[in-house]
Amino acid sequence: MTTIDGLAAAVTRRRKFSxxxxxxxxxxxxxxxxxxxxxxxxxxxxxxxxxxxxxxxxRPAKFVGLANYRSLFTGDPLFSIALRNSVVYTVGTxxxxxxxxxxxxxxxxxxxxxxxxxxTIVFLPLAVSSVVMAxxxxxxxxxxxxxxxxxxxxxGIGPIPWLVDPKWAMASLCMVSxxxxxxxxxxxxxxxxxxxxxxxxEAARLDGAGELRQFVSITVPLIRAAVSFVxxxxxxxxxxxxxxxxxxxGRNGGPETATYVLGIMLFQHAxxxxxxxxxxxxxxxxxxxxxxxxxxxxxxxxRRTAQEERSWA
Amino acid sequence: MGLAERVIKPNILRxxxxxxxxxxxxxxxxxxxxxxxxxxxxDEGEVTTPTLFPAHPQWSNYREVFALMPFWRMFFNSVLYxxxxxxxxxxxxxxAGYAFARLRFRGRDTLFVLxxxxxxxxxxxxxxxxxxxxxxxxxxxxxxxxxxxxxxxSAFGTYLMRxxxxxxxxxxxxxxxxxxxxxxxIYWRILLPHAKPAVMVxxxxxxxxxxxxxxxxxxxxxxxxxxxxxxxxxRMQGEYVARWPVLMAASMLILLPLLLVYGIAxxxxxxxxxxxxxxx
Numbered sequence: 001m002t003t004i005d006g007l008a009a010a011v012t013r014r015r016k017f018s019x020x021x022x023x024x025x026x027x028x029x030x031x032x033x034x035x036x037x038x039x040x041x042x043x044x045x046x047x048x049x050x051x052x053x054x055x056x057x058x059r060p061a062k063f064v065g066l067a068n069y070r071s072l073f074t075g076d077p078l079f080s081i082a083l084r085n086s087v088v089y090t091v092g093t094x095x096x097x098x099x100x101x102x103x104x105x106x107x108x109x110x111x112x113x114x115x116x117x118x119x120t121i122v123f124l125p126l127a128v129s130s131v132v133m134a135x136x137x138x139x140x141x142x143x144x145x146x147x148x149x150x151x152x153x154x155x156g157i158g159p160i161p162w163l164v165d166p167k168w169a170m171a172s173l174c175m176v177s178x179x180x181x182x183x184x185x186x187x188x189x190x191x192x193x194x195x196x197x198x199x200x201x202e203a204a205r206l207d208g209a210g211e212l213r214q215f216v217s218i219t220v221p222l223i224r225a226a227v228s229f230v231x232x233x234x235x236x237x238x239x240x241x242x243x244x245x246x247x248x249x250g251r252n253g254g255p256e257t258a259t260y261v262l263g264i265m266l267f268q269h270a271x272x273x274x275x276x277x278x279x280x281x282x283x284x285x286x287x288x289x290x291x292x293x294x295x296x297x298x299x300x301x302x303r304r305t306a307q308e309e310r311s312w313a
Numbered sequence: 314m315g316l317a318e319r320v321i322k323p324n325i326l327r328x329x330x331x332x333x334x335x336x337x338x339x340x341x342x343x344x345x346x347x348x349x350x351x352x353x354x355x356d357e358g359e360v361t362t363p364t365l366f367p368a369h370p371q372w373s374n375y376r377e378v379f380a381l382m383p384f385w386r387m388f389f390n391s392v393l394y395x396x397x398x399x400x401x402x403x404x405x406x407x408x409a410g411y412a413f414a415r416l417r418f419r420g421r422d423t424l425f426v427l428x429x430x431x432x433x434x435x436x437x438x439x440x441x442x443x444x445x446x447x448x449x450x451x452x453x454x455x456x457x458x459x460x461x462x463x464x465x466x467s468a469f470g471t472y473l474m475r476x477x478x479x480x481x482x483x484x485x486x487x488x489x490x491x492x493x494x495x496x497x498x499i500y501w502r503i504l505l506p507h508a509k510p511a512v513m514v515x516x517x518x519x520x521x522x523x524x525x526x527x528x529x530x531x532x533x534x535x536x537x538x539x540x541x542x543x544x545x546x547x548r549m550q551g552e553y554v555a556r557w558p559v560l561m562a563a564s565m566l567i568l569l570p571l572l573l574v575y576g577i578a579x580x581x582x583x584x585x586x587x588x589x590x591x592x593x
Contacts, residue, residue, distance in 0.1 A: 018417065020495075020496070021416045021417065021418075021496055022416065022417060022418035022419070023418075024412070024416055024495070024496035024497065025412040025416030025417065025418040025421065025496075026412075026418050028408045028409055028411060028412035028416065028496075028500070029408075029409045029412045029413070029421075029424070031405050031408075031409075031465045031466065032405045032406065032408070032409035032465060032466035032467075032471055033409070033424070034465060035405070035462075035464075035465035035466050035467065036428065036431060036466070036467065036468050036471075038446070039439070039443060039446075039462050040431045040434060040439060040467075040468060041427075041431060042442065042446075043438070043439035043440075043441075043442035043443050043446070044431070044434055044438060044439060044442075046442040046445075047438050047439065047441055047442050050441070050442070104338055107331065107334050107335060107338065108335075108338075110331060112328070112331060112332075115335075118335045118338070118339055120579060121339040121342055121343060122338055122339060122342045123579075123583055124342060124343070124346070124572075124575065125342055125346075126575075126582070126583075126586065127521070127568075127571045127572060127574070127575040127582075128346070128568060128571070129524070129525030129527070129543055129567075129571070130525065130527065131525070131527050131543045131546055131547055132543075132546065132564045132567055132568050133345075135546060135550055135560060135561075135564050136345050136346065136348075136349040136561070136564055137345060138550075139348065139349060139352055139557050139560070139561060140345050140348055142557070144361065145360065145361035145362070145363075147344070147345075147348045147363070150363040179341075179342075179345070183342065184586065187583055187586045187587050188586070188587055188590060190587075191587035229590060230590075233590045236435065240435055240436065240437050242528060243527045243528065246527070247527075247547055247550070263437070266437060267528075270440075270441050270444075271444070271532060276441055276445070279441055280438075280441055283437045283438045283440075283441065284438065286435070286437050286438075287434075287435060287437065287438050290435060291433075294433075
């Protein structure tokens, strides 16, 4: 009898204990959940709802179905310009960023004296906000007396109207963006490179593989997951670019429409023209494009890995 | 040529090449900043010349920044917003992260999947309703607009903390349970002190994000008495077009506090970026 009583008491105690922990768990999550619900989940649903409305500050909201989306794709010539600019900017940023940061991470991965000092300097641009960065680069790009044109002058290349000429403005924008993205990508790639076991390199060295060969056939294949991650994140960042463009080439995405990217278009429609419905539709189109790109990229990366695994077998 | 010589010579050459490459990379990372520092010390005439070291450093440019913008006021605002949001994020995210990692309650795992889903939602989609929310709540153009949205935690921070708490051995908690500690006591006295690396990462990343943020203060704040430094710089850039020495001095003054934080918390910052992919 006593043992059964004791057992029952233990079970009750145990139940009471987990009840208490469950209650604590709910309480601990509650404030955070409220914040996520109010500032993430609700806005997500509400912007989708708004994208089907004719919604601005002056008239009452009216349901218009897919009209906002339709006029984006058929009735707004600026949308195709913005989309093209964003694609050019994204490709012009992401491809050089990945190539340069692979090389930079490869160099920074060497265990030599003073390497930590160099790492500190190379990662330093990460601490610079896009606004400060854009103001500083305006100074560098200055046509008459900017550093870049002075240096080009030394090798006999005439002054280039970097931010003034529509032909050069996008290239300038990409350059600044690359300057900022390379340290970011390098951090991630370097972390991955440090996880590659030394024994692989030793084996390759015994086989007589040179440094470049080791980098191409051991390092790069082994950190492919990190490269893929960098590509996805960089695309997501670049495709939504706003701060940098706003400060470097102006809130209208000038000169002319040379740097009129989707982020600028969204800002104009939402907060200058106050067309919340139309801007929300634009935001969802951007979201959808990003989702598709991310899924495709992850699929490709996985298929490539699977193929290679099979070829190993 | 002896064997030793033959081995050492290519090594020295290769070392030389490596350091040249490193110096080149470091120069690329630094030259815009060095050029800005140099520009901030030139006068209006000298700023058109390519010298890196100004003949007569004009420290008065820095004095002028303080005259042209309420620098210390904005500095205080930036510190206040970044500080409040960082503390709030660390507290509420670690609390929820502990619950998601260790405390069983009904619907917990479904809820966590929902959290993971919101990580994919870009700012582009949420910013318009967030803007409207703040307007309806009457918080625009008040300091609250800068603090409230981040104060009670985020899905990202919670995810980060949960992942970390899962790596802490369960024995640590079991011993405390036997001693009769409540879940709150376990969190506050035992797990939170153990989570210092993750706490540092979250705090530093949040600090940089709030300090460097531009879109949200641009939307929320009109009065310059509650503006952040970043916003102040953009306004100054609009008002004093092409007054490069003063603009560069202002940029450097805004950059300096962040470089100090970078110097102190570099490890946590770089680790945070490597782990989360945030901060590009």
